Each structure stands twice: as structure tokens, then as C-alpha cells.
Amino acid sequence: MKAYSASDEEAIRAQALLKDWAGEGYITPAQREQMERETICTLRRTNIFLRLAAFGFTLLIIAAALGLFYLAFLERSTATTTGVFVMLFALACYAAAELAVSQAKLYRFGIEEAFAVCSVVLLCVGIFIAFDVYKGGPLLVRPKLVAPLIGSICSLWIWHRFGLPYALLGALLSAAWQTGYWVSTRTEQHIAVAAFFAIAQLSVIAMAPRYRHTYLHQKVSIAEALLWLGIYLACNLEISASHRSWLDWGGLHDEFPRPFYWSTWALIWCVPPVVILRGLRQKDKAVFAVGILSALLTLLTNKSYLGTQSNTWDPMILGALLIGVALAVRQWVSTGPGGVRYGFTAQRLSGTDKSLLDAGIAVSGLVSPHIQAPAPPAPSPEVRFGGGDSGGAGASSDF
Amino acid sequence: MTILNRLEQWKERGTISPAQHALLVGRVQEEPFSLFLELNILLYVGILAFILGLGWTVSTWSEQLGEVVVLVVLTTLFAACLGYCFSRAPAWSPAETPSPNLAFDYVLYLGCLVWSVELGYLEHRYELLSSQSDLYLLATAGVFFFLTYRFDNRFVLSLALTSLAAWCGLSLSRWPGQQTEEYRLYAILYSLLIATAGVTLQRRGLKPHFCTTYLNVAANVLFWALLSGIFQSQDYWVWCLALLAACGLSLAWGLPRRQFSFVAYAVLYGYIGLSASLFRLSSMRGTELLIFFFLTGTVVLVLLLFLARRFGREA
Numbered sequence: 243m244k245a246y247s248a249s250d251e252e253a254i255r256a257q258a259l260l261k262d263w264a265g266e267g268y269i270t271p272a273q274r275e276q277m278e279r280e281t282i283c284t285l286r287r288t289n290i291f292l293r294l295a296a297f298g299f300t301l302l303i304i305a306a307a308l309g310l311f312y313l314a315f316l317e318r319s320t321a322t323t324t325g326v327f328v329m330l331f332a333l334a335c336y337a338a339a340e341l342a343v344s345q346a347k348l349y350r351f352g353i354e355e356a357f358a359v360c361s362v363v364l365l366c367v368g369i370f371i372a373f374d375v376y377k378g379g380p381l382l383v384r385p386k387l388v389a390p391l392i393g394s395i396c397s398l399w400i401w402h403r404f405g406l407p408y409a410l411l412g413a414l415l416s417a418a419w420q421t422g423y424w425v426s427t428r429t430e431q432h433i434a435v436a437a438f439f440a441i442a443q444l445s446v447i448a449m450a451p452r453y454r455h456t457y458l459h460q461k462v463s464i465a466e467a468l469l470w471l472g473i474y475l476a477c478n479l480e481i482s483a484s485h486r487s488w489l490d491w492g493g494l495h496d497e498f499p500r501p502f503y504w505s506t507w508a509l510i511w512c513v514p515p516v517v518i519l520r521g522l523r524q525k526d527k528a529v530f531a532v533g534i535l536s537a538l539l540t541l542l543t544n545k546s547y548l549g550t551q552s553n554t555w556d557p558m559i560l561g562a563l564l565i566g567v568a569l570a571v572r573q574w575v576s577t578g579p580g581g582v583r584y585g586f587t588a589q590r591l592s593g594t595d596k597s598l599l600d601a602g603i604a605v606s607g608l609v610s611p612h613i614q615a616p617a618p619p620a621p622s623p624e625v626r627f628g629g630g631d632s633g634g635a636g637a638s639s640d641f
Numbered sequence: 642m643t644i645l646n647r648l649e650q651w652k653e654r655g656t657i658s659p660a661q662h663a664l665l666v667g668r669v670q671e672e673p674f675s676l677f678l679e680l681n682i683l684l685y686v687g688i689l690a691f692i693l694g695l696g697w698t699v700s701t702w703s704e705q706l707g708e709v710v711v712l713v714v715l716t717t718l719f720a721a722c723l724g725y726c727f728s729r730a731p732a733w734s735p736a737e738t739p740s741p742n743l744a745f746d747y748v749l750y751l752g753c754l755v756w757s758v759e760l761g762y763l764e765h766r767y768e769l770l771s772s773q774s775d776l777y778l779l780a781t782a783g784v785f786f787f788l789t790y791r792f793d794n795r796f797v798l799s800l801a802l803t804s805l806a807a808w809c810g811l812s813l814s815r816w817p818g819q820q821t822e823e824y825r826l827y828a829i830l831y832s833l834l835i836a837t838a839g840v841t842l843q844r845r846g847l848k849p850h851f852c853t854t855y856l857n858v859a860a861n862v863l864f865w866a867l868l869s870g871i872f873q874s875q876d877y878w879v880w881c882l883a884l885l886a887a888c889g890l891s892l893a894w895g896l897p898r899r900q901f902s903f904v905a906y907a908v909l910y911g912y913i914g915l916s917a918s919l920f921r922l923s924s925m926r927g928t929e930l931l932i933f934f935f936l937t938g939t940v941v942l943v944l945l946l947f948l949a950r951r952f953g954r955e956a
Contacts, residue, residue, distance in 0.1 A: 249642070256644050259669070268664055269657065276656055281647070288949040291905035296949070298909075299942045306935035313928050351949070353942070455669060456643050525671035527678075534679060538686070554698040561691025565747075568683035571676065572743050582673045588743060590677040591668065599681055603795045604854065606685065 245343045245403050246285065251457040253283035254349070265593040285349035296352030304335060304360045325372025332364035339404070358400050362412065366393040387423045390416040407464045414439070414472050428483060429502050436476035443469040450524070460528075467528035470517045474536040477509040480543040507547045510540045522586075538564075644669055684747045692754040699762055708766060715759040722752025730792055737850045738793040750796040753785060757800075778808035790848055798851055802858050806831060821873060825866045832863035853900065860903060863887055864910040871917045878922075884914040896952055904948060912941055 257278060264274040288296070308331055316324045339357035348354045366389040373385035397413035400406060421434040446466045453459050475482045479498060498506075514537035521530025541560055545552050572588040581587050590596060642650075645666065652662040667673070703711050726749045729741050740746050760777050763769065785801030788794065809831045810824070839855025842848065867887060870880030888911035895903025916937065919925075925933055 252643060256647055259644060263665060263668070268668070269661065273656060277647075277651060280651075286949075289901045291901040292945055292949045295905050295908050296942060296945050299912075299938050299945065302934055303938040303942065306931045306938060309931040310928065310935060313931065455645055522674070525674045530679065534683070554701045555694055557690045557694030558698065559694070561687045561689070561694060564683050564687030564690065568680045568687065569744060572680050575676065585673050586676055587673040588676055588680055591673075591675040595675065595678040598678060600795075602682075602685070603799065604857065606796060606799060 243403065244405070245340070246349060246405065248457065250283050250285050250349075251405075253281045254285065254287070255457045256281040257283065262593045266591070285347050286351060287349050288351055293350060293352040293355075297356045298352075300353045300356035301360065304356065308364070321374050322372050325368045325370070325374070328364055328368030328371060330368075332361045332368055335364060336361035343404070354404070355406060358404055358406065358409070362393055362396045362400060362409070365396055366390065384423075387420060390420045394420070405461055407461070407468075410465055411468055414468055418472065418476070429498055432476050432479070432483070432506070436473050439469050439472040439476065443473065463526050463528045466526070467532040470513075470520075470529060471532045471536065474510065474513050474517070474532075474539070477506045477513060478539060478543060479503065479506050480546045481539060510536075510543070510547075514540055525585075680743060684744065685750075688747050688751050688754070692751065692758065695755070696758050699758060703762065703766070711762060712759070715755055715762070719752050719755045719759060722748050722755065726752065726788075726792055733791060735847050737848065740793075745792075746794050746796060749788065749792055749794050750800075753788065753797050753800055756784065757781065775808055778804050782808060789851070793848060795851070795854060798854055802835060802855070805835070806858075806862065821869070825870055825874075828862050828866035832859040832866065835859045836863075856894070857902060860891055860906050864906060868910060868914055868917070871914050871921075877918055881914055881918040884911065888914075896948075899952065901952075904952075908941060908945065912937070 260269070260274050260277055260281070263269045264271060269277070308328070311327070311331065312324070316327055319327075335357045339354045339361060342348045342351070342354035342357060346354075369389040369392055370385045373388055376384060394413045394416040397409045397416060401409035401413060417438060418435045421431050421438070425431050425434050443466065446462060446469060450462050450466065453462050483498070514533055516533075517529060517536060518533030521527070521533050541563075545556070575581065575583045575586045575588050577583070578587075581589050648657070648662055648665055648669070651657045652659060657665070699711055699715075726745065729745060731738055731741055760781060764777055782801050782804035785797050785804055789798040789801055809827050835855050836859035839852045839859065842855075843852035864884070864887060867880050867884040871877045871884065874880055888907040891903045891907040895901060895907070916933070919933070
């Protein structure tokens with residue numbers, strides 16, 4: 243049921259590993275050449291820059307075609323007719339994605355990805371428009387419920403068929419969005435979302451060992467990581483229930499009962515260590531990364547949970563803690579025989595890590611704190627000097 | 642066939658030695674599990690959090706703490722970071738020099754950020770340079786460039802380039818009757834300056850691996866400046882011609898070297914610029930606009946397919 247054969251996917255994975263190993267000097271260029279001859283893959287691939295450009299321009303073409311079609315045929319139609327035609331357009335996009343894979347043999351090329359993404363988005367939009375007449379009707383035909391429900395299912399299909407990890411993210415977000423329409427309180431909504439993700443997580447964890455060391459390992463790993471993140475965010479009310487937060491899922495804005503509130507506070511301290519340990523035991527970088535991220539979020543939101551005032555030196559304490567932990571872990575593993583302790587090392591073993599680090603350094607120049615133009619003297623303690631504001635994009639001294 | 646099966650096969654055929662086989666199987670099975678990337682991210686986030694808190698604390702409590710305490714702490718921190726770096730740095734080499742340890746790059750980065758905080762505080766508190774206060778940005782850029790090349794640190798190179806860019810921006814804002822046109826010209830001068838510097842230093846063999854960073858920053862600043870000319874200037878056709886020339890240069894640089902970020906810049910900025918110029922020239926609306934996007938988008942996509950087929954295998 244997958245668009246790409248297992249042999250092609252394994253060949254792509256093998257080629258990526260061979261390139262990495264040759265770059266690190268584990269194999270010679272001659273060995274790499276010989277081994278690559280045996281990992282032939284007929285799929286057409288490209289680099290990330292051309293992939294992004296192709297994705298963007300395919301979206302542009304689809305949007306323009308849809309707009310032309312609407313102006314030519316649908317401008318005076320009813321909502322139902324328009325919705326049906328948009329859904330047909332979605333079907334055409336899906337067909338184009340399948341053709342791009344089966345005939346043109348495109349793999350992560352941007353073009354088939356754009357068609358696949360548009361098929362889901364346009365299907366949801368079409369349902370929303372077509373079912374608009376039922377928005378006051380029974381729950382099961384309201385567009386705000388039907389569209390995301392169908393969207394979740396189709397996103398899951400796209401993830402399964404084409405292996406696009408962001409399709410899974412879309413499915414999970416869509417699924418979380420809908421729970422607000424099935425329950426009556428925000429408390430129930432958070433419990434429902436966490437329970438749904440937990441059940442899905444149990445299924446993923448159960449099937450993960452089957453795919454270890456195969457090309458599906460990364461797909462399953464990302465799925466597990468996203469589900470852990472979903473469970474954590476469902477538990478962390480300061481992030482997911484905040485009225486200022488973009489993660490706010492709509493629904494009702496009632497107060498949380500105190501036992502529930504404090505239970506979630508306990509959970510946000512318990513979940514990160516579990517995820518980190520799981521990532522380390524399974525040697526799974528994606529899950530490990532989510533564990534670290536959730537631990538950071540817990541530290542950032544703990545004061546809000548407890549209702550205590552943040553101090554200006556809190557970020558310094560957090561920074562010192564992170565630096566201390568990193569250096570302590572590095573020191574601990576490095577003093578093991580050969581720089582390895584209990585199966586962990588601080589050495590760089592993969593060229594992928596170097597590439598990711600280089601990309602991060604390039605971006606860091608944009609988001610680093612920077613000195614700014616001198617401001618007028620500020621006698622009040624509330625006015626911040628802003629040694630961390632401006633100059634770079636995104637930096638803020640708010641914490 | 643999984644990679645483990647392939648490795649077994651290659652060992653049996655003698656393509657790889659048993660030692661290589663054992664090593665590569667370990668890599669596939671993540672044994673040992675490398676924490677390199679995660680430790681680097683923790684250090685970076687830690688440094689950022691620390692410096693943000695430091696700046697926030699200084700700005701909020703500087704009057705209560707007193708300028709002596711603030712300056713002593715900042716100077717000590719800066720001196721300690723630089724002292725650590727100078728004491729542990731390997732001998733200077735014009736080629737790429739790896740860091741002596743994991744923390745080295747981040748200690749230097751922290752020192753540079755503390756310098757920024759301290760300099761900003763000094764100017765804020767004493768207004769030493771008054772109307773020429775943007776000169777501290779130029780001085781900072783100079784210090785950062787020196788530290789970049791002494792210690793081979795790309796974090797600090799990014800800081801140096803953004804300091805220099807900020808100096809260009811501030812200088813411009815002080816000119817009476819400042820208009821956008823002059824700012825645009827300074828942005829172009831800045832991009833040409835750092836592009837020339839990057840290529841020259843690469844050709845002279847002075848940290849040639851920094852060249853890509855110089856050129857990426859230069860390309861983005863240049864393209865943004867040219868695009869702003871097309872969108873805002875009366876003589877947009879001049880800026881359009883300049884943009885086309887820049888796109889040609891970007892393609893000529895990127896394609897032979899297989900640096901596809903420059904190809905993407907040329908395609909994306911070129912498309913936006915040409916489209917904007919045509920919109921200003923004509924008065925396309927509604928259906929005409931959509932037809933334009935459909936046709937030109939298709940042409941660009943075909944071009945991308947050609948480039949991908951000819952040059953753009955997975956990098």
C-alpha cells in the first residue's frame with residue numbers, strides 16, 4: 243500500500259549511509275563507489291533547496307489553477323456546488339501526486355509532496371464549503387467537525403502512502419482540534435487528547451521493534467516522538483490551555499478543577515524523564531530530542547504553574563543549568579574507555595550531525611541576541627535595557 | 642535488503658574488511674550512541690538563555706546594583722572567556738582548525754555576547770560617543786572579525802557580519818533627510834563588500850570555509866535590496882535589470898560548485914522581482930493575474946526540473 247517499494251527505500255537509506263561513512267573516512271571513495279553500484283535506485287531525488295523551490299512553485303500553480311477554475315465556472319454557483327468542485331480538485335491533486343510517483347518516479351522532489359498536501363487541504367476546504375449549510379444542524383454533519391475528521395484520516399493515509407512526516411503532524415493536530423466538539427469541558431478535552439495520543443503511542447511502541455534497522459525505523463521514530471510531544475503538550479496547561487497561546491484549541495474556556503490542575507503539574511515533571519530514558523534506551527534521537535524539549539518546557543513553565551513571579555535572573559539560572567548539564571555529561575562519558583561510557587559518547591560519529599550543526603550555526607546569526615541602538619535613559623526598573631533585543635530576528639529578552 | 646544484510650554481504654565478498662564491518666554495523670545500530678549534537682544544542686540554548694537573562698538583569702537592576710558592580714562583573718566574565726580561549730586555542734592556521742574541546746566555541750561565543758551587553762550598557766549609561774554612538778558597532782564588528790579568524794568560529798563570524806550590517810543601518814539612519822533609496826544603496830555596498838571580502842580571503846587561503854557564510858549573507862542582503870528597489874522605486878526597471886544580473890551571478894556561482902542555495906536564491910528572488918516589475922508595467926487583475934501565475938509558475942517548475950536533472954542530484 244506504500245507508494246515506494248521497500249527495496250527502493252532501503253537503497254536510498256543505504257546510499258545516504260554510504261555517503262556519510264565515506265565523509266567520515268570509515269570507507270574509502272573506491273569502496274563507496276563499488277558499494278553504491280549495488281544500491282541502485284530508480285527514483286528521482288534532488289537536494290533540499292530545489293525541493294523547497296519545486297514545492298513552492300507547485301503550490302503556486304495549484305492555487306492559480308484553482309482560482310482560474312473558480313472564476314471561470316464557480317463564481318455564481320452555490321456553496322454546495324463550489325464545495326463539490328473543490329473536492330474534485332482535491333481528487334485531481336491526489337491523482338497528480340500518484341502519477342508523479344508512479345510515472346515520473348519522484349521521491350521527496352517537492353512536486354508530488356505539494357500535490358499530496360494540497361489534496362488534503364482542498365478536501366477539507368471543499369467539505370467545509372459544501373457542508374456550510376449544515377453548520378447549525380446535527381453534530382455529525384457540521385463542517386467544523388467533518389472537515390478536520392476527514393482531514394485527519396486523509397493525512398494519515400498520505401503519511402502511510404508517501405511517508406511524509408509532516409502529514410502525520412497534520413493528522414495529529416487535526417485530531418486534537420476535533421476533540422473539543424466531542425466533549426463539554428476543557429478538562430475533558432485535555433484528557434481526551436492525552437488518552438488518544440497515549441493509545442496511539444502504545445500501538446507505535448508495540449510495532450517499533452519490528453522495523454528496527456530498516457528504512458521504516460525513522461518513520462516510526464518520528465511518529466513516536468510526535469506522539470510523546472502531543473501527550474506532553476496535552477498535559478502542560480500553561481502551554482496548551484493559555485488564551486494567548488496559538489496552541490489553544492478553541493472549545494470552552496472553563497476553569498480547571500484543582501486536582502486536575504495539580505495532576506498535570508505532576509505529569510509535566512514525570513513525562514520528560516520517561517521520554518528521555520525511552521530515547522536513550524532505544525537509541526532514538528527523535529524521541530530523545532522530544533524528551534529534552536519537554537524538559538526545557540517544564541522548566542520554562544514551572545513558575546507559571548506555581549503562580550510565582552519570574553525574576554530577571556531566571557534565564558541565567560536556566561542557562562547555567564543547561565551549560566552545567568551539558569559539560570557534566572560530556573565529562574562523564576569522555577572519561578570512559580575510548581571516550582565511551584555505557585554505550586554513549588560525546589564524539590561526533592556522523593557527518594549528518596556536522597551538517598545539522600553547520601545549518602544551525604548559519605541560522606544562529608539571525609536569532610542571536612545583539613546590541614541595539616542606544617535608548618534614552620530609563621530610570622524605571624520596568625524599562626528593559628534590551629541587551630538581547632533587536633539586530634537579529636526573533637531574539638527577545640522576555641522569558 | 643536491509644543495510645545490515647548488505648554489510649554482511651559486502652564483508653563476505655571482501656568489499657569491506659571485518660574491522661570495517663564491525664565498525665559500520667555499530668554505526669547502524671547506534672553503538673555507541675553519540676550525544677554530540679544534543680550536547681551542542683544544550684550548550685547553545687544555555688548560552689542564549691544566560692545572556693538574555695544577563696541583559697535583562699542589567700537593564701532592570703543596573704541602578705540598584707550600581708555601575709561599578711555591573712561593569713566589574715561583565716568585564717570579569719568577558720576577560721575570563723577570552724582568557725580561556727587564548728590559553729587553550731591551538732596555534733593559528735589559515736586552514737580550518739577544529740576546536741580543542743566541546744565548550745571552546747561556546748565560551749568564545751559567550752564572551753562576545755557579554756562584550757555586546759557591556760558595550761551597550763556603557764553607551765547607554767555614559768553616552769561616550771553621543772551622536773557617533775554607532776561607531777561602537779563598527780568597533781564591535783572589528784573585534785568580532787579578529788576573534789573569528791583567530792579562533793575559527795562561525796558563531797562569532799555571524800555576529801561580526803550582523804554587527805557590520807547594523808553599523809551600515811545605523812549610519813544611514815543618522816543622515817538628515819534620510820530616504821530609503823540611500824539605505825538601499827548602502828545595503829548593496831555592504832553586500833558587495835562582504836562578498837568581495839569573502840571571495841578574496843578564500844582565494845588567499847585564509848579560512849576558505851568561511852566564504853559560503855559571507856556569500857549567503859551577501860546574496861540575501863543584495864537580493865532584498867534589489868527587490869525593495871523594484872517595489873518602491875520609480876525607476877523599478879533599473880532595479881529589475883540589476884536583479885537579473887545578480888540572479889545570473891548567483892546561478893553562475895552556484896551551479897558549477899553545486900551550491901544550490903544560490904540557485905534557489907536566483908530562482909525565487911528573480912521570479913518575485915520579474916513578476917513585480919511586470920505588475921508595475923501592466924495592470925493585470927483577476928483572471929489575467931492568475932493566468933500569469935499559472936503559466937510562469939509552470940515555466941519555472943520545468944526549469945527547476947531541468948536543473949535538478951542536469952545538476953541537482955541529492956547534495
